Amino acid sequence: MNLSLLIILPLLTVLTLPFCRGRDQVRWVSLAGVTVQLIVSLALLAFYWREHAAHGATRFFFEYRQPWFSALNIEYHVGVDGISVSMILLTALVMVGAVLVSWNIDTQCKEFFVLLLLLSAGAYGFFISLDLFTLFFFLEVSVIPKFLLIGIWGSGPKEYAAMKLALMLMGGSALTFVGVLGVYYHAHSFDLARIFYEGGIPMPVQRLFFPFLFVGFGVFSALFPFHTWVPDGHSSAPTAASMFLAGISMKLGGYGCLRVAIALMPEAAKEYSPIIVTLATIGIVYGAFATMMQKDLKYINAYSSVSHCGFILLGAGMMTPTALTGAYLQMISHGLMTALFFAAIGMIYDRTHTRMVEKLGGLQKIMPFIATIFVIAGLCSLGLPGLSGFVAEMTVFIGSWQRPESGYRLATILSCASIVITAVYILRATGQTLMGPVKDPKYNSLPDAGWNERFTGILLVAGILVIGTAPFWLTELINK
Amino acid sequence: MWNGIIVSLRQELIVTVILFLLLFIKVAANEPRPGVLLNGINVLLAINLVLGFFPGPDAVLFNGMFHTDRLIVLEKNILNLGTLIVSLQAYDWLKTHRQLLEFYMLLLATLTGFFFMISAGNLLMFYLGLELSTIPLTALSGFDLEKRQSSEAAMKFIISSAFSSALLLFGISLLYGATGTLSFDGILRHLDGSAFQLFVFILVISGFAFKISAVPFHLWTADVYEGSPVPVTAYLSVISKGAVFFIFVQTLFTAFKPLVEDWQNILMLLSVLTMLTGNLFALRQNKLKRLLAFSSITQSGFILAGMVGASKTADASVIYFVLIYIFSNLGAFGVVALISAQTGRETIDDYRGLYANNPLLSWVMAISLFSLAGIPPTAGFFGKFFLLIAAGGKGNYVFITIAALNMVISLYYYLRVIKAIFMDPQPAPIGKLTIPLLPNIAFLLCLVGIFVTGLMGWVYDYIYSLSIGL
Numbered sequence: 001m002n003l004s005l006l007i008i009l010p011l012l013t014v015l016t017l018p019f020c021r022g023r024d025q026v027r028w029v030s031l032a033g034v035t036v037q038l039i040v041s042l043a044l045l046a047f048y049w050r051e052h053a054a055h056g057a058t059r060f061f062f063e064y065r066q067p068w069f070s071a072l073n074i075e076y077h078v079g080v081d082g083i084s085v086s087m088i089l090l091t092a093l094v095m096v097g098a099v100l101v102s103w104n105i106d107t108q109c110k111e112f113f114v115l116l117l118l119l120s121a122g123a124y125g126f127f128i129s130l131d132l133f134t135l136f137f138f139l140e141v142s143v144i145p146k147f148l149l150i151g152i153w154g155s156g157p158k159e160y161a162a163m164k165l166a167l168m169l170m171g172g173s174a175l176t177f178v179g180v181l182g183v184y185y186h187a188h189s190f191d192l193a194r195i196f197y198e199g200g201i202p203m204p205v206q207r208l209f210f211p212f213l214f215v216g217f218g219v220f221s222a223l224f225p226f227h228t229w230v231p232d233g234h235s236s237a238p239t240a241a242s243m244f245l246a247g248i249s250m251k252l253g254g255y256g257c258l259r260v261a262i263a264l265m266p267e268a269a270k271e272y273s274p275i276i277v278t279l280a281t282i283g284i285v286y287g288a289f290a291t292m293m294q295k296d297l298k299y300i301n302a303y304s305s306v307s308h309c310g311f312i313l314l315g316a317g318m319m320t321p322t323a324l325t326g327a328y329l330q331m332i333s334h335g336l337m338t339a340l341f342f343a344a345i346g347m348i349y350d351r352t353h354t355r356m357v358e359k360l361g362g363l364q365k366i367m368p369f370i371a372t373i374f375v376i377a378g379l380c381s382l383g384l385p386g387l388s389g390f391v392a393e394m395t396v397f398i399g400s401w402q403r404p405e406s407g408y409r410l411a412t413i414l415s416c417a418s419i420v421i422t423a424v425y426i427l428r429a430t431g432q433t434l435m436g437p438v439k440d441p442k443y444n445s446l447p448d449a450g451w452n453e454r455f456t457g458i459l460l461v462a463g464i465l466v467i468g469t470a471p472f473w474l475t476e477l478i479n480k
Numbered sequence: 481m482w483n484g485i486i487v488s489l490r491q492e493l494i495v496t497v498i499l500f501l502l503l504f505i506k507v508a509a510n511e512p513r514p515g516v517l518l519n520g521i522n523v524l525l526a527i528n529l530v531l532g533f534f535p536g537p538d539a540v541l542f543n544g545m546f547h548t549d550r551l552i553v554l555e556k557n558i559l560n561l562g563t564l565i566v567s568l569q570a571y572d573w574l575k576t577h578r579q580l581l582e583f584y585m586l587l588l589a590t591l592t593g594f595f596f597m598i599s600a601g602n603l604l605m606f607y608l609g610l611e612l613s614t615i616p617l618t619a620l621s622g623f624d625l626e627k628r629q630s631s632e633a634a635m636k637f638i639i640s641s642a643f644s645s646a647l648l649l650f651g652i653s654l655l656y657g658a659t660g661t662l663s664f665d666g667i668l669r670h671l672d673g674s675a676f677q678l679f680v681f682i683l684v685i686s687g688f689a690f691k692i693s694a695v696p697f698h699l700w701t702a703d704v705y706e707g708s709p710v711p712v713t714a715y716l717s718v719i720s721k722g723a724v725f726f727i728f729v730q731t732l733f734t735a736f737k738p739l740v741e742d743w744q745n746i747l748m749l750l751s752v753l754t755m756l757t758g759n760l761f762a763l764r765q766n767k768l769k770r771l772l773a774f775s776s777i778t779q780s781g782f783i784l785a786g787m788v789g790a791s792k793t794a795d796a797s798v799i800y801f802v803l804i805y806i807f808s809n810l811g812a813f814g815v816v817a818l819i820s821a822q823t824g825r826e827t828i829d830d831y832r833g834l835y836a837n838n839p840l841l842s843w844v845m846a847i848s849l850f851s852l853a854g855i856p857p858t859a860g861f862f863g864k865f866f867l868l869i870a871a872g873g874k875g876n877y878v879f880i881t882i883a884a885l886n887m888v889i890s891l892y893y894y895l896r897v898i899k900a901i902f903m904d905p906q907p908a909p910i911g912k913l914t915i916p917l918l919p920n921i922a923f924l925l926c927l928v929g930i931f932v933t934g935l936m937g938w939v940y941d942y943i944y945s946l947s948i949g950l
């Protein structure tokens with residue numbers, strides 16, 4: 001299977017959109033585009049399994065190389081393994097949801113979908129890259145669409161949020177860039193797979209450049225203290241962009257930390273592990289406490305994302321196989337859960353025009369479907385067994401507990417304890433928003449979810465349930 | 481023999497022929513209408529660009545004064561391309577200008593000067609070419625005849641150019657005293673790194689630094705850029721600077737090869753200062769032309785960073801970046817030129833809400849600015865990436881970290897413009913502007929250039945195959 005298809009399809013959709021007339025054509029073409037993309041991703045999964053069953057020994061499948069800048073030994077080199085396949089599936093799922101919740105966007109809808117699809121092309125490209133240059137290229141491609149999506153279609157202090165997000169992510173990219181160059185100077189190649197197998201980056205170099213790579217990618221995945229773009233960016237973004245930012249974009253960082261920083265420089269990672277674990281634990285606990293103080297639903301979810309992405313970094317820092325599996329699981333689980341949560345919040349906001357918890361109330365009776373997905377997302381967030389959050393966090397904790405040193409134990413215990421705080425803020429937000437008396441009589445006339453919103457909800461809930469009840473297929477996919 | 485000279489000098493000769501043609505049109509009794517004239521001249525420039533691609537043999541003429549090879553021909557073609565784009569964009573401004581023909585004569589005179597400068601194999605030839613281009617350039621920057629600001633710019637430009645020429649000339653004459661020769665090969669053989677030679681070398685570098693507006697020799701830049709007519713500013717910031725960079729690299733890589741360690745350190749210092757100063761000043765600008773002036777100072781800093789690498793990659797990356805810089809900066813300047821010529825508005829505040837009425841101009845501006853900022857998939861990303869690959873090649877990790885962080889600072893002020901265009905509301909945004917055919921072609925060229933030069937790897941590979949290393 002040709003992996004470049006994953007990049008070409010969104011680009012083709014983008015190229016078709018300028019020729020569309022009217023909102024209807026634009027959104028149907030976009031929906032068709034992302035649906036085809038989802039089908040291709042599912043096909044990729046099927047092909048992957050078949051290939052894997054046929055010759056399991058190879059590490060990367062569907063590899064394709066094309067010299068790009070041969071003078072500098074830069075190649076367009078793509079390929080997938082189980083982890084990237086699962087991330088691609090996640091992206092495809094979230095994208096279908098994102099297009100569906102943006103169904104009724106009325107200002108400049110052509111530009112909106114163009115940017116959204118460009119964003120997804122960047123993510124697909126990132127996940128299939130096996131060359132550091134290509135990977136970095138796709139990591140940065142998303143800066144323009146993110147900035148414009150938040151700044152034009154956002155709400156609240158959108159210009160400020162867009163600027164902050166763009167600059168902080170660019171700062172992260174700048175650090176990553178130095179790290180990538182550091183690897184290149186010593187391996188004389190950007191080839192991720194080759195450097196991974198041959199190793200051979202000398203220890204002093206690893207010590208020097210590991211922090212650049214890890215912190216650089218860490219900024220993307222809300223590493224404390226570089227998480228401050230997350231609450232502002234996610235809260236000001238339009239719903240679809242929030243879903244993508246929290247669901248996919250933050251995972252780019254986690255994926256980069258695991259696949260690039262730790263995989264290429266494992267020895268340095270071991271040395272820096274106490275610092276990573278400390279920062280991750282601070283992020284988890286601090287994020288949870290900060291969430292408790294929030295009054296805006298989007299801010300609640302944004303801060304809780306800081307906390308939840310901390311689990312990815314915690315798993316990465318612990319470096320036991322179980323913890324690493326947990327980190328990957330958490331990436332996927334959090335991607336689905338947070339996208340669902342933002343979708344639900346967006347639906348509520350579209351109707352009530354407020355996201356402040358104290359102004360909402362009793363929505364359960366008025367919009368039962370939205371209330372249901374809101375509750376499911378919340379329960380997944382606080383780690384209810386049977387939903388994906390439980391599986392992922394549990395795996396991270398088990399993996400972390402395998403580290404017997406007292407410092408790691410303490411970090412594990414603190415992170416575990418944060419789940420209690422999660423329960424407090426999730427249950428409080430759910431209770432105040434959905435239960436109780438209807439705060440404002442005008443809410444009574446509001447409609448429940450439309451077909452597009454129902455479809456989004458069902459799609460994402462299905463994903464959460466499948467992982468929650470049958471985690472083994474995903475674990476197997478990741479571990480292979 | 482004449483054959484050899486004509487073939488080797490073909491690019492210079494074509495430009496001179498066009499220049500003389502214009503002169504004859506000027507002295508003829510009745511001048512054609514401006515529209516016809518502009519179309520004709522642009523066709524001539526396009527032909528000039530195409531003819532430049534005809535291959536010719538490498539040659540050394542006039543006792544080593546003038547030399548040409550495939551790399552130099554390529555560099556001249558890049559300048560030709562830039563000149564064509566500038567000329568296409570100047571359409572709106574020149575249509576109503578009375579001294580249209582003089583503009584082109586001066587423009588082509590500077591171009592000839594640059595050609596001889598790039599081909600120089602001798603410091604004397606280099607100086608001759610430089611002066612041949614500087615004096616018409618000064619006249620050009622005062623070309624908005626009825627504007628005070630424009631003549632002020634011309635005045636500033638001539639004084640600072642004279643000063644830098646004096647420095648350069650002083651350096652060259654002392655160098656002659658130290659080495660007994662002015663040819664690049666001769667200097668190469670006689671340099672031994674004594675204190676006197678280093679002093680001389682610093683004088684020569686200062687002369688160069690003036691022309692590429694490296695800090696601390698940048699003070700003329702903002703005022704001259706602001707006062708000059710927009711197309712001239714574009715020409716100054718792209719073609720003039722690019723040409724000086726081409727010869728700067730060649731001089732350092734050939735004649736001053738023995739002093740490599742010294743000039744690496746000097747360039748590194750200049751580069752850091754230039755990047756930081758350009759960035760910090762650009763942050764606060766409200767006039768778009770001044771902002772682009774300071775951004776162009778920053779870009780000079782990045783190019784200097786690439787040169788620090790002193791390798792084949794460095795040379796290739798500098799030429800590659802100048803090519804990309806031509807497309808991206810001219811894209812931005814083209815929009816400014818068009819809007820300035822049609823409405824006279826030039827501040828960032830004026831650009832608020834531009835997207836509402838002029839989506840095409842807004843996208844051209846946004847893509848050009850993203851390319852200047854170095855964001856993929858635009859070519860600027862590749863240009864900056866390769867410059868910094870070259871820069872860090874010798875273990876200057878702190879240096880490339882500073883450079884990378886400077887990219888973040890510069891992103892801020894580019895985004896400010898984009899924010900104004902796309903996000904800020906304005907009660908009276910600029911109305912719908914008509915874009916004439918020629919500027920439209922220029923925008924198309926810029927956009928195609930911004931995407932093709934980056935994504936197509938063979939462009940870089942081709943330049944690399946011609947480049948000189950150390």
